[in-house]
Amino acid sequence: MSGEQSAGDETGDGSDGKPGLAAQRDMEQVYQPAEDSKLLADAVVERVGEGDRTLDVGTGSGYVAARMREAGAEAVGTDLNPHACRQATEAGIPAVRADLTGAFDAESFDVVTFNPPYLPTEPEKEWDDWMERALSGGEDGRAAIDPFLDDVARVLRPTGAAYLLVSSLTDPDAVRERAAANGLVGEEVASESHPFETLLVMRFERAEA
Amino acid sequence: MKEDLLDIVCCPLDKHDLELDATEREDGEIVTGTLTCTECGETYPIEDGIPNLLPPDMRDEAPA
Numbered sequence: 001m002s003g004e005q006s007a008g009d010e011t012g013d014g015s016d017g018k019p020g021l022a023a024q025r026d027m028e029q030v031y032q033p034a035e036d037s038k039l040l041a042d043a044v045v046e047r048v049g050e051g052d053r054t055l056d057v058g059t060g061s062g063y064v065a066a067r068m069r070e071a072g073a074e075a076v077g078t079d080l081n082p083h084a085c086r087q088a089t090e091a092g093i094p095a096v097r098a099d100l101t102g103a104f105d106a107e108s109f110d111v112v113t114f115n116p117p118y119l120p121t122e123p124e125k126e127w128d129d130w131m132e133r134a135l136s137g138g139e140d141g142r143a144a145i146d147p148f149l150d151d152v153a154r155v156l157r158p159t160g161a162a163y164l165l166v167s168s169l170t171d172p173d174a175v176r177e178r179a180a181a182n183g184l185v186g187e188e189v190a191s192e193s194h195p196f197e198t199l200l201v202m203r204f205e206r207a208e209a
Numbered sequence: 210m211k212e213d214l215l216d217i218v219c220c221p222l223d224k225h226d227l228e229l230d231a232t233e234r235e236d237g238e239i240v241t242g243t244l245t246c247t248e249c250g251e252t253y254p255i256e257d258g259i260p261n262l263l264p265p266d267m268r269d270e271a272p273a
Contacts, residue, residue: 053217082261089257089258096214096260097259098221098262099221099263099267102264106224
């Protein structure tokens with residue numbers, strides 16, 4: 001804490017080795033990569049091909065998108081949160097502020113990833129700020145997962161696949177049923193046990209593919 | 210945003226194509242401008258290089 005920060009240095013460029021105030025504010029309001037992000041990215045990069053067109057939904061810091069790009073894919077990120085869009089852009093990921101896959105053309109992607117907000121949350125505690133929104137999946141934990149599954153098949157190319165991070169707290173069987181209702185078949189491709197939950201990565205593709 | 214992003218984005222309301230009107234460009238990227246739906250005419254802003262394609266009714270509900 002030795003740097004001289006002039007008052008009003010709202011857009012510090014990090015020349016003192018620390019992120020500027022605007023960047024710090026973004027950090028506080030954007031979900032930063034954790035075990036779930038890493039589990040999802042590790043599972044996906046094994047399966048992504050050179051030049052694949054990929055979309056990372058709820059991209060946050062852009063971590064999963066950046067991992068796919070390192071693996072040779074073209075990656076785009078999307079998030080509701082304007083701070084997340086900025087952070088992903090700074091990480092070199094083209095970002096679009098949008099609601100899930102709703103602003104993307106049909107059959108645009110080989111791979112779509114989503115590390116959703118999935119913690120079941122009491123209604124009165126919900127969505128007070130962007131960080132809460134990044135974590136809370138509504139009363140059943142599936143408030144973002146269900147609409148994602150309802151639209152994702154539209155934006156996948158015929159042989160494309162969606163990778164969704166789910167938790168044992170989110171009732172994976174209900175997730176599978178919702179996917180099936182949308183013509184998607186799923187398989188578990190990775191899992192990791194934690195003290196209060198098991199994290200799973202599910203891969204979905206079109207049933208007729 | 211790069212212009213080729215237009216190949217994969219659409220109007221969130223009716224999924225039709227968007228027409229770009231760039232007011233500021235830098236290094237080949239669009240910094241400021243608008244995207245207008247060729248079907249319904251809804252306009253979406255591009256600010257700081259990031260297109261905001263939230264449906265209009267979601268633009269304001271979000272926390273600051």
